[in-house]
Amino acid sequence: MPSSPNSDTGLFVEHSVARLIETALLEQQARYMVATGGPEPAPGTGLLRIGSAQAGFRGVGHPSNRVTAFGMSEPVTPDQIDAAEAFFRERAEACRVDACPLADQSLFDLLRLRGYTLNSLTNVLVRTCPSPHEDLSSTDGVVVRRIGPESAEVFSQTLTKGFHGDQEPPPVYRGIAKLCFSIPEARPMLAEIDGRPVGGGTVEFIGEVACLYGAATIEAFRKRGVQTALLRHRLKLVRDEAATGSAIRVVMIQTRPGSESERNIVRAGFRLAYTRPQLVRTV
Known part of the structure; x- marks a missing residue:
């Protein structure tokens, strides 16, 4: 008899799993920066590694323009925030930080002190x-x-x-x-x-x-x-x-909180891992 998709697909999301997810998204961002066949990369397209995190830019307003995986492997320093902000300032783009709630507390302390505000929320859902x-x-x-x-x-x-x-x-x-x-x-x-x-x-x-x-x-x-x-x-x-x-180890999908599609995703055995804020500052 086929198993119910919700019977054995649960996954406890501790820090190591969150780091795996955020690091995968970092790699995905890097792949899309060099992908071809769609819109031509804009001037300034590129990546900047900042410790274990990464900033990426592919044109003004592009969804890949953000910092990924800050605070997932080590505390965040003021110099690292400076580097991210300089990267986007040079490209006339706001500095957007995807801030996993399981990241080191130093990330949130530094962003608060610099006046970052909430830009969006994303639900990260996972299953086995x-x-x-x-x-x-x-x-x-x-x-x-x-x-x-x-x-x-x-x-x-x-x-x-x-x-x-x-x-x-x-x-x-x-x-x-x-x-x-x-x-x-x-x-x-x-x-x-x-x-x-x-x-x-x-x-x-x-x-x-x-x-x-x-x-x-x-x-x-x-x-x-x-x-x-x-x-x-x-x-x-x-x-x-x-x-x-x-x-x-992990199958993941991201949605807007409360979206209609999330219902079907949960029926397919996914469970909410965490809600990730994106914090932004015009630099």
């Missing part, structure tokens, strides 16, 4: 790798398939419509979904109903972490099981990857 007995059967009427670079334009158009509807996306987001095709560890996939593309999403393998991200469904096809189908198909890929010998 699916077992061979977990039911990940397909959703009726929805076909999900892994795609290659030849489908990059369709994938990009589908996600753009899923995220932005009929509105024109900001310039920095145009074609951004195509970048994953140049990352060998990423597995983009397309969801179809009656042969029509209706949604998409990606899973990326980063060491011991499988990261699910970038999923969207075109509005006219929501509430028809597309998100569930994308979740299950990506979890199948995680299970298949683990079967080849990959030591996947």
